[in-house]
Amino acid sequence: MISQKLLDKYNLPLPRYTSYPPATFFHENFNGHDFIEAIEESNHHQPEAVSLYLHIPFCSKLCFYCGCTTHISRNNDLYDQYIDALIKEIDLIAGRIDSSRPVTQVHWGGGTPNALNIDQVEKIMSAIYRHFKFSQHAEIAMECNPAYLSVQYIERLLKMGFNRISLGIQDFNEKILLTVNRDPSAMPVKDIIDQLHAAGASANLDFIYGLPYQTPDSFRDTIRHAVEAHPDRIVTFSYAHVPWVKSHQKTLEKNGIPGPEDKMQMFWNARQEMINAGYIPIGMDHFALPDDQLSIALSNKTLHRNFQGYCTKETTGQVYAFGMSAISQLHNAYAQNTKNIPHYIDAVNNGELPIEKGYKTDNTDIAVREVINQIMCNNYLNWNEIANRLNMTSQQLKSVTHFDVDRLQALADDGLVVFNKDEINVSESGRFLIRNIAALFDPKLNTGQKRFSKTI
Template sequence: MKISQQLIDKYNTPVPRYTSYPPANFFTTEFDSDAYIRALERSNSEEPKNISIYIHIPFCPKICYYCGCNTHLTRDVNKMRLYVDALKKEILMVRKYLDTDRKVSQVHWGGGTPNSLPIEMIEEIMELIHANFDFIEKPEIAMECHPAMLDENFIEKLVALKFNRFSLGIQDFDDKVLENVNRDPSIIPVQRLVDMIRSHKNTSVNLDFIYGLPYQDEKSFAATINKAIGISPDRLVTFSYAHVPWVKKAQKILETKGLPSAEEKLGMFTTGFRLLTENGYDAIGLDHFARPDDELSIAFREKKLHRNFQGYSTRETTGQVYAFGSTGISQLENAYAQNAKDTNTYVKSINEGRFTVEKGYELSPAQKIIRHVINEIMCNYYLSWKDAELRLNASEAEIRNTVNYETSILKQFADEGLLTFNEQEIVVLDQGKYFVRNIAASFDPGMKNATQKFSKAL
């Protein structure tokens, strides 16, 4: 599909990624630890009842220049020990506020580099979780893994701890690209790593890639995606590199090496999209691809896909997110709470028996309506006003007024071939998927006077 230069120029503007609503840069320091405790208690009476646990491991032995995550450069096992001990205390601190009849449907380890942690410390944390929480019958237990630090022994021990999804951060198969972004390649061939994981029953593999890095172009990215297709992961993710040097100063290094233009980035995405969909993968949401029999593909076809900071999920595994560790963001039905980013501050506060909430946000009823509309557009490329009315217990008129519904804006999108709409529904078309962040932003009243900075849409 050829996207016109006019549309690229018009819509390549800074807009939120909408992994949450409101976005994280709207969070405020007025939301403190006391507010978090109240939100924890309230979450027991809210839907979804399931619990999703996020474990943040901030440590990295080496910092990749493209990284936008909150990381801490270290190989010091003693620092890791202090951090893990505090994280375990935080889990128990939160546990006492949650009803015992609630079950865990998802555990996700992110970072940083979670598999840079000694396996013994991972075992301690998982054993604590299993000892203090009940699980649904088939929970998803996932870890984001740096393939350069993964071997057969580590995989076997993770599987023994009931990990069943492995997300391998490949980023690119081109060594020149990896070298220039300070990323170590996998020591073991990726195909062999995937085979090692799949040798265990009921395990799944994601391969994650980034486009928009120095020395990438459409041809080289096509080679990377073709190699990935040959490996045949269950899911594949193509993240658009988000250039936010005002947040992550290391990203300025990439400017000296030369970043692809918006047109070149779009060419990489469309090429990857074409290759993956021609080879049996379904396009899921903003940046995911999955096999047709994958639960995400099924949820997408049934218009039941969800998303949080950890990625896409089905309605069965969706839970309110309780985050542990420095910079972790809890995503409760009515509030967000982010822990302190500094690991020393986090450890000190938890050891003193205090939550370390640095900022957060309590949603108003109107914002919960906006969140639902944006989530439906972002996840399912579809919005049914009648379904929204039933789910939100609000009238269609109230919902439309809350999101500042304007027919003229939708008509403009429709005239440009981005969507179709009528009184019953909105359907994002294939061309509109490239600009879905822009479409979602049109339903966000908070964007009209926003002073926050965002990465560009493309």
């Protein structure tokens, strides 16, 4: 457990480092032509594998904690227009990706992907299968709101090839769900997991801590309930209060938002429950069973992450993203689609890529990304290993990350890391503050006027 003194010292607004540079550095000078060039170059970069991300922005109601790009609607005609545009966008891009490259990951995010009816989901998947070649062990995953799931819907997903479902539970306490405007699961969660496991598919349960009326004890009870359902992975996201970006989050303030000390106790209690039940801590917020691919990758120091979360090197591909607001994550560039649904549909229907902004990475960005990813994913850094992979010297790598041994020593003095001239290892307590440690290697951190959520 972290002391109050360290909580006060390190509870700072910092990037989450799901990308490097963070999305706050994307700019509007990057356009569709730049993206086409980046896609064609990406065929000659590693990883060779392809990851596909599909953004379904629709939700039937607004959860007050939400920080995602969503659109509240139950208009099925709008859904159909969006799906047609999504398929046209896939048609525009797929032909520029080398057809010999295998798809190793498909991820449906939102919004609420299962807001679509199952025939609409199948229409999109048919377009994907038409264009791409899949690896034998590809992961095909969907984020689902369990309030809108049925046995029949899950059966159809399984028949389409989905083999991982992430259930956005958030909390099992119905008072807390009511306060944040979220419906409880329509089926017992354990029944959903049992159905998936019987078909050979995997299940994730996602939770948020730091919501109104949550306490360390209540959140421990929620995680105990989760453990009893025996999912393959459990994710505990720290609620990010960013009302300057998402004004609806102000609604939560009237019921009181737990402070950093309570949030840390919630996380600590949940962590102990999961470890006691045999789950392995992964990165800063994931927990997986010992035989899960993430646990194995962590033990081998080959864990990776992208905008969709933690993954293995085998599953990871360059990410080609479709749908409004979706972010493609290539070796050499990031590209984000417009966040306006009518603009998105019109652009694609006119044969244009709906790019709103992006970022072209240079060699320094790529080197910094490698260092930060290794720290964030594997709690470990060997300067020589990464330098050799990038055809640099370790001294050059330290130089481009603006490495400062005195700042690292300050983290070591607080018990967050142990290091020598070649290696850095994050301590058990340091894992709670991994964003603070990663920020040490970010030369762009104090450039420009950027606002981030706090680390705790």
